[in-house]
Amino acid sequence: MSGVVVGGWGFVWAAYGITAAVLLIYGVSLITRLREERARAAAEGEPR
Amino acid sequence: MTEVSTSKTPYVFLTLGVICLLVGSYVGLFIAPREEYMGDVQRIMYVHVPTAWNWMLAVIFAFGCAIAFLFKSDFKWDARMEAGVEVSVLFALLLCIQGSLWAKPTWGVWWDWDPRLTSVAVLLFASLGILALRKFVEDPLKRAIWSAVATIIASVDLPIVYFSVKWWNSLHQQQSSPQTVSSAFHLPLRVNAFGILFLMIAFIMLRTRVAAMRLRYETSAPPLVAEGELA
Numbered sequence: 160m161s162g163v164v165v166g167g168w169g170f171v172w173a174a175y176g177i178t179a180a181v182l183l184i185y186g187v188s189l190i191t192r193l194r195e196e197r198a199r200a201a202a203e204g205e206p207r
Numbered sequence: 208m209t210e211v212s213t214s215k216t217p218y219v220f221l222t223l224g225v226i227c228l229l230v231g232s233y234v235g236l237f238i239a240p241r242e243e244y245m246g247d248v249q250r251i252m253y254v255h256v257p258t259a260w261n262w263m264l265a266v267i268f269a270f271g272c273a274i275a276f277l278f279k280s281d282f283k284w285d286a287r288m289e290a291g292v293e294v295s296v297l298f299a300l301l302l303c304i305q306g307s308l309w310a311k312p313t314w315g316v317w318w319d320w321d322p323r324l325t326s327v328a329v330l331l332f333a334s335l336g337i338l339a340l341r342k343f344v345e346d347p348l349k350r351a352i353w354s355a356v357a358t359i360i361a362s363v364d365l366p367i368v369y370f371s372v373k374w375w376n377s378l379h380q381q382q383s384s385p386q387t388v389s390s391a392f393h394l395p396l397r398v399n400a401f402g403i404l405f406l407m408i409a410f411i412m413l414r415t416r417v418a419a420m421r422l423r424y425e426t427s428a429p430p431l432v433a434e435g436e437l438a
Binding site: 197 | 221228232236243244245246247248250251254255301304305308309311312313409410416417421423
């Protein structure tokens with residue numbers, strides 16, 4: 160036991176990959192929700 | 208009731224955020240030197256610490272909006288608060304996942320009930336509770352007041368999160384500062400911090416628009432009336 164962490168790239172890639180995926184999915188979901196709200200407002204004659 | 212902006216500003220912030228994160232992550236993964244004791248696993252710091260900083264900013268933002276709503280009774284602050292709470296939940300979840308992935312190879316466990324992790328978990332669940340409360344309360348005014356009060360109460364946990372590593376003998380390391388982090392690690396940390404900051408601003412702006420449009424729909428919709436009641 161040297162007290163030094165060896166390897167661990169799997170954890171690094173997982174952290175970056177999950178972060179990117181979560182941010183991307185949330186961003187896309189926000190744009191989708193905004194479009195849905197705008198479509199509903201347009202259908203009901205509200206100002207957008 | 209609430210004006211809904213249609214400016215392109217959030218998309219500018221989204222683009223800036225993505226560019227910063229790509230550059231910062233590239234430097235953090237491939238250019239920054241390996242840390243002496245933690246090796247390559249320390250590279251998780253370049254996403255974990257910026258996420259933590261911006262999560263705290265999102266909580267402070269939601270807290271400020273809650274106070275502003277209670278004083279001004281303007282629903283634009285309610286929409287902003289909803290956005291701030293939801294984005295803080297997103298960042299808290301990311302924080303816990305990144306932290307677990309860093310903890311396993313360095314601490315030997317995925318999770319530990321140490322004061323820092325526990326206080327973050329408490330705030331995460333409190334924020335989830337606030338979002339649930341907003342789903343279940345139909346009256347916009349009651350919903351706004353109750354969730355503003357709940358947001359203020361939940362935010363009391365934030366100083367506990369921040370100072371927990373100083374107040375208790377915690378497994379989690381103390382806050383990093385430019386004095387305690389090698390200058391070789393500064394660039395990716397700062398670039399990613401700005402990247403996540405820009406993304407957070409974009410997310411809050413877009414989510415505020417969604418909340419404001421729903422609010423406007425709710426307050427303009429006619430009340431539900433049983434058949435024959437109007438006759």
